[in-house]
Amino acid sequence: MTEHLTRQESKWAGRVWFSYWCIIGVHFLAQLMSFLFLPYEASALEFYSIILIGPTLAMSAALFAAWIVRRLVPRLSIYSLLIAGSLISVTLVRLNTDIRIISALLLLPILASVIFYRIRLTLFASFLQFAAFILLCLRYPVYRNYLSDFDLVATPCFLAMCTWVAIVIMIRGRELREELYVTLKAKQELMAQYAAMRRQSQIDALTGLYNxxxxxxxxxxxxxxxxxxxxxxxxxxxxxxxxxxxxxxxxxxxxxxxxxxxxxxxxxxxxxxxxxxxxxxxxxxxxxxxxxxxxxxxxxxxxxxxxxxxxxxxxxxxxxxxxxxxxxxxxxxxxxxxxxxxxxxxxxxxxxxxxxxxxxxx
Structure with missing residues (x-):
């Protein structure tokens, strides 16, 4: 975990961080609109304290902690960002258990890690999400009871397959980057040769003056x-x-x-x-x-x-x-x-x- 961030990686880490804030904001508004305009079983006190404000503050604190790490220890900023993303995905899954597809949010940190094209980061994010899934099943009976036996097997398999696809994408991306580098280098060499040949065609060999x-x-x-x-x-x-x-x-x-x-x-x-x-x-x-x-x-x-x-x-x-x-x-x-x-x-x-x-x- 000691990789140094390039300027581009630091820029994209900031964009991921901002995207997480957008996710929190969209979820906050969606929950509030649902409570105000749709039938909602929870009371106002329970909704605002337990469902809306509490989780929002917890997710915001995770992002704020990631921001502090980014400022103080830049080389660990991506890892802190993935941890914050994992906490956000767990919180959103726990709050929206009744949405069947909500477990797909566990892919959020894995997808974010692909941006940086480091296999180690993707494996780290995948490990976090497997641990998050196990934690959800063990600590939140409502989520566990909502899942069928098939879901208990399919969800980890789904995470594993998505991790593998992400790694394959990164490997292919590295190959394309290498091919692009070789192509650009060949083009630069060709341009240098062309410039040298053009100069030779313009210069008189004996005097060094133009011909x-x-x-x-x-x-x-x-x-x-x-x-x-x-x-x-x-x-x-x-x-x-x-x-x-x-x-x-x-x-x-x-x-x-x-x-x-x-x-x-x-x-x-x-x-x-x-x-x-x-x-x-x-x-x-x-x-x-x-x-x-x-x-x-x-x-x-x-x-x-x-x-x-x-x-x-x-x-x-x-x-x-x-x-x-x-x-x-x-x-x-x-x-x-x-x-x-x-x-x-x-x-x-x-x-x-x-x-x-x-x-x-x-």
Whole structure:
């Protein structure tokens, strides 16, 4: 009896406790209405003291005691709740012996225990109800005399069968919970694999930047956002490594890959968090500077260009590589293709006019 309640179990224990109060309230009103409006053999004094108020106070005291246990010793709250339910069921059966089906109320704690999916609790509740039935038969002759010999055998058998059914339901419930857990875990693993595959499909393996296809997806989104929010524009920058073909021809493709990796690392380091940096193809890079002002866009591109020109590469015998770039601003009046063509034209203007420079206007 030392199990600790989970948050959900504590919540459902509170609901069972409230349901017991509802049962007491419904019984109180049913007895009172029966006395007031139906033929009743007991006198008013006997009814109010022995049948109505006394038992109601006793059942309420049992629930109050269960509430105290719940507050002081939470790990025993379910057991105290089942004991209180057993006392309530015994009281209701004793008061309504003339109702033939009333013995079915002995199932109340057993049904309540199923909510918590613990076989030990159900066996405990079943033991309480067997003891309650024996107590009713021994201590209350009116109840015993009302039962036939068949009832004396059938009622315990009925309790036993219901206990077995409750246990079977819990076992099946545990199996379903395990199956659900396995299914959810498999689904989570599948989603993680999908996310990893999607990321791999978006990222260029050598540079760690977005690839060309992913760039066009982000370019489309940025364009649509710019159309809906003209006040929040963006800049498109195209960067090209100068004389990269001669690097490959002179020092080999491994050296060229190393240069690409270092330049892309520099781009990742210097672009703002809301920028989208991509390897557009070969030695060319495309950057979407979202929500940037002109001075910020130019400052970012110049920082990348200057830092690149200052790095000496052992792969190239201590030489540096330079970058040329073209920058174009989003304008609602021009199309997406025209914006790209503007940035591309400015990139080639930078190359034709001496390289290692940024061109922002024709």
């Amino acid at each position: 060309q296809a992913s760039f066009h997806e982000h370019f489309e989104l940025a364009w649509e956002y710019g159309r809906q929010h003209p006040e929040s524009g963006f800049y498109l920058a195209l960067i090209d490594i100068d004389n990269f073909k001669s690097v490959n021809d002179t020092y080999g493709h491994r050296a060229g890959d190393a240069i690409l990796s270092r330049v892309s690392g520099l781009i990742r380091e210097l672009v703002p968090e809301n920028a989208i940096a991509s390897r557009y193809g070969g030695e060319e890079f495309a950057i979407l500077l979202l929500g940037a002002r002109y001075e910020e866009a130019v400052g970012t591109m110049e920082a990348i260009r200057e830092r690149a020109a200052g790095i000496r590469h052992e792969d190239l015998g201590g030489q540096a590589v330079t970058l040329s770039a073209g920058l174009a601003a989003y304008e609602p009046a021009i199309g997406k293709e025209e914006l790209f063509e503007r940035a591309d034209a400015r990139l080639y203007q930078a190359k034709r006019s001496g390289k290692n420079k940024l061109v922002t206007a024709t």
